[in-house]
Structures are given as structure tokens and as C-alpha cells.
Amino acid sequence: MESRILKPALGLYVALFLLFLYGPFVVLTIISFQQGPEGGPQFPIIEWSTYWYRHIFGLTPPSRIAPLPFGEALLRSLTLAFMTMVVSTVLGVMSAQAFRRKFKGSGAVFYLIVLGMMVPGVLTGLGVSLLANNIIGIERHWYTTAFATHVAYTFPFAFLVMLAILNRFDSSVEEASWSLGVDPWTTFRKVTFPLIFPGVLSAMLFAFTLSLDEFPRTLFASGRDQTLPLAIYGTFAVEIHPNIFAFGVLTTLFSFALLSVYGILMAMSVRRAKKMAMQEDIE
């Protein structure tokens, strides 16, 4: 009785959820194939074409619509995301490793770290900007102040991912290594790290993608040179053409590609964890 009503209701809910999730992207994708350069960002589609995709890469004859000024912003965002990824992951692995043993104040430190992803982004951005301008008196740049806020934001994610991975980690392999006469640092490099590596990769991907499309913090903290999300936002102020949609489709595809890599790596990690579990189960 219950399932006859509940199941379809839940099914409908999920269908609607997916529609809202992917609807905008579908519309965006359709309009990105609008005819150019006359066609605007609206229905109906006058004629299907890849004009706006070619426009992004400067492959169309010059027209009154300027190419998107994204080249430098894209490079900046990728660089920033890469830097953030490296630093956050290293910090994440190190701090999660530290949390494997209870230490004085570990509870407080845990919440302080996780706070970085909880605090509203706009506040952090504004705070950093005020701190830099008025108190320390340094110039804001994407590679200084914005970089620091990106790390503060993505580090907790990397930390939590690594915490989950290390939680499942069977530390007797480390003890086995020590007891063979191998020092803790070599043990970490040769035993622990290879075994947690899939987890490390997913922490890296988390940090990278989060940094790449970070907006509110960067808006205030980045200063003169814009990152990609800021540059995209900037073009909205003038006139919207389907080239932004085409660009959106491309970046979304890029994100999906990253997610797929992430998915594959996680599957690998789970399989390895299962193997380890099998090794223990026989007890």
C-alpha cells in the first residue's frame, strides 16, 4: 500500500530534481547552437550552426561582436586552480595524517579547519579584502590574497576526503614496515602513500574544480586581474550573445571529464579497499 503511493511520488520527485538540475544546461546547450552572428540568446533557433563555437576560437570572419576576452582569465584561473590544488592537497594529507592520533585540542582544530568551507564566501572575500587594504596594506592579487582564500576554502574538502580515506586504512601494514626496520618517513612514501593515492587524487580534483569556478571569495579578494568566473560575469554587464553559452557548454564538458576521471579513480580506490578488506576478513 505504502509503496504504491510512495514509490511513484519519490520517482516523480527525483525526475523533477533532475529536470531542474539539467534543464538549464539543456537550454544553454540548445541556444549555443543558434545561428550567428545575428541570432540572439533566445528561441526559436533560426538555424542550427556551430558559429558561436568557432567564434570563441576566433575562427569566424570579423563581426561587430567582439571575441570573448577570456584568454588570460582562463590561464589565470587554471594556474590558480593548480596552485590551490597542490597546496590544499599537501595540507589536507598532512593534517589528516596528524588526526590519526588524538592530540590535545584536536576537536577544536578540526572545527577550525572545517570552518573554511562553512563561512559564507562573500564574507570571507570581503574580510580578506578589508584586511589586505586597510590593515596590512598590501595590494590584492589573484596569486596572493585570492590564492590564500582559495586554499582556506578548498583545504577542508581535501582534509575531509583524506580523513575518510585514512579512516579505512589498515595501519598494520605501516607497523609491519616499521618492524622490518623501515623508518616512518620511508614507510609513508613507499607503503602508506601508494595505498592512499587514489584518495589523494580525488582530494586534488576536489580542490581543483572548487577553485576553478570559485566566485564570491575571488570577487573581493582578487584585485585588478580577473579570474574566469569574474570575466564571464563581467560580460553579462554589456550584451549577452550565445558565445557565452557555447563557452559554458565547453567548460561544463571539461568539468564532466574531470568528474569521470574522479569517478574512475574512486572506483579503483574502492576496489583496492575491498581487496584489503578481504585480506582482513579471513581472520
Added chain:
Amino acid sequence: MAYDLQLSHIGKVYDNGTPAVIDFNLDVDKGEFIAFLGPSGCGKTTTLRMIAGFESITSGDLLIRGKRVNDLQPEKRPTSMIFQNYALFPHMTVRQNVMFGLEIKQLPQAEAKRKVDRILDKLGLSDVADIRPTRLSGGQRQRIALARSLVVEPDILLLDEPLGALDANLRKSIQNELKLLQRDLGITFVFVTHAQSEALALSDRIVVMNAGRVEQISPPRELYTRPQSIFVARFIGANTLISGNVKSVSADLVTVDTAFGPLTAEMPAVAPAPGRPASVVLPAEAMHVLPATMPEAEIRANHGSNMVPCTVTRLQLVGHILQIGLVLPNGEAVSIEGHVDKYRDSLSTGSAAVVAWHPANATLIAQ
């Protein structure tokens, strides 16, 4: 002569104040096979992990070959440990697993390879040397763990329930291999187990632990026949305990007043004072069950001067072994096994019988 391993008043208290190990004393000769035996949570694994250096030592001194190693990191101790789950490195092949400890020691490549090949060959692992251990059976992984630990040539090999994960048949055969290997190598083994059959079969001496304390340290035979505490008497073998008070003490016998009348037992190392509460520990092997119709004088003469009446509750033939269930006048149930030829058809279920034993086979434990 210096001992290979010495634990002197070793104690361990956890951070939350719970004592795990209390005043542990043991001297181990080189080449001895020692078993720590006890129920789970008795502190045997904790003690082993303190020797390995994985657990800090709260009090006392731990000496390896005369050198105090309390504060030495695990990788600097001349010990090597075998884990219950083997703890093999799943991302390395069998050969890489075994080679790992030698690589770090920066032995010349050729020498390291020779050592690895020799131990792989010795343990019958040459055929599987280049595959990952996750694909191998429990017995093979057990051998890999052994090879990996032995190749670094430790002074002391520590084994934490290494046979616990194996099925019964495999356990038997690896038990034998282990014993031969240990004799062959002549290094000290410290072995943790909760299975008394393993401890009794393998070790030169057994340390029985309970609730963090050492109950008794004895060779297997002595532990089995002469338990020194009530706990050991109940934990090892199949003993029946009859309690009472010490009545009198003679040169080699103690007489105890019990509910079944006066019973005698072999004199313990320290003579108990008359009047003290004590228990007569009666191994199942020492008991003879006889029909109540047999004349008392004949029983005393042939089967022992101690006699207790009983009732037969169960007779079950398993192959050539007869399992006999008895109940004593105080309601206590006793199980005895004997060769079927010994009993023939002398007993029947529900009939009255007599249990008799020689005083020398019974042990007295004063409380």
C-alpha cells in the same frame, strides 16, 4: 649468560587509566619458543606490541640481548612481527614484499636478491614470487609474511595469532612447519595465541595471562599437569575442581576435607597451612570410571585411593573413543574420554558408578 629477551616488571596503563599489563616478568633464552596464552583482552597482544615497540611501556624495563630498548623506535629494534591479518603490502608482488626490508638496509643488490631467493625457496614461494599477494590463499600469505619477517634476520620474531586466520587442517601443517623453521633458524619466537592446543604443541614455555597479569610460566607438560592457579586449572585442559579445606599435610601428600570426604593430592611447592581453603584439581585423563559394583578394596588397589561416587548420564561412542558424561553428588557435571577397550561394557547410562584417581595425578591449589 645474557638473555635474548627480558621483561622486568613491565607494566602498561592506557591513557584513560585502565591497566592493560601488570608487573610482567619473563626471561627468555636465545632460541626459545615462548607462547603468550590467554583469553582475549588479557594483555597478551599488548605485551607483544610493547616488545615490538608499537605500544609505549608505562613501567619496568624491556631488554633485548642485555640492552634496554624501552624508548627505541620499532624500526630500530632487532624484532620483526607477523600480524594476524599478515599486513602484506597489497601494491607489491610477493618478491617485492620480501625484498622491502632489505632494500632499506641498502644491502648490495646481488646479496639481497640471493637472500630473497633463498627464503622464497625455503618457504615454497618461488612459483608465486611475481604475483600480488592479494590473489593468494591464506596459507601462502602466511608464508609470505614469514618470509618477509625472516629475511631481515631479526633476533626475535614476534607472532600475533599468526594461525588464527587459517582453517584447521592448514593450521596443523603450518604449525609443524613453524616449529621446524624455528628449530632450524635457532632464533627466539614469541607467539601470541588464545588456542591452548597451539601453545601446547609449539612452545618450550607458555606464559598464561589473565586480566593483565601473568598466571603461570611453565613448560607445556607441567602447565598441563600442574596448574598453579584456579584460572590456569580451568583454562588449560579439562579439569574438575573440588574445593574444600586443607586437613593435614604429610611428606608428599596433602589431605583436603571436601563434600565427598577426605581426598588427597600431590604436595605443591609450598606446603599449605592446615585449615586453609584449597581446591583439588583433577585432570580428566587421571580419572577412572568404574562400576559401583566393583569391590572398594580392588578399586583402591588398582585405580587410586581417591574415590567419589557418581552417576553415568551419557555414553557416546565416537570411533574408538568413548565419551562419558558423569554427574557428581554435588550436581557438578564431568566429561571424560577414554579408549573404548578400557571400558568395554562395564558402564550403562543412568547407573551408579565410582570415579577413582591416584593422588599423584591430582594437584592442590591453595587459595
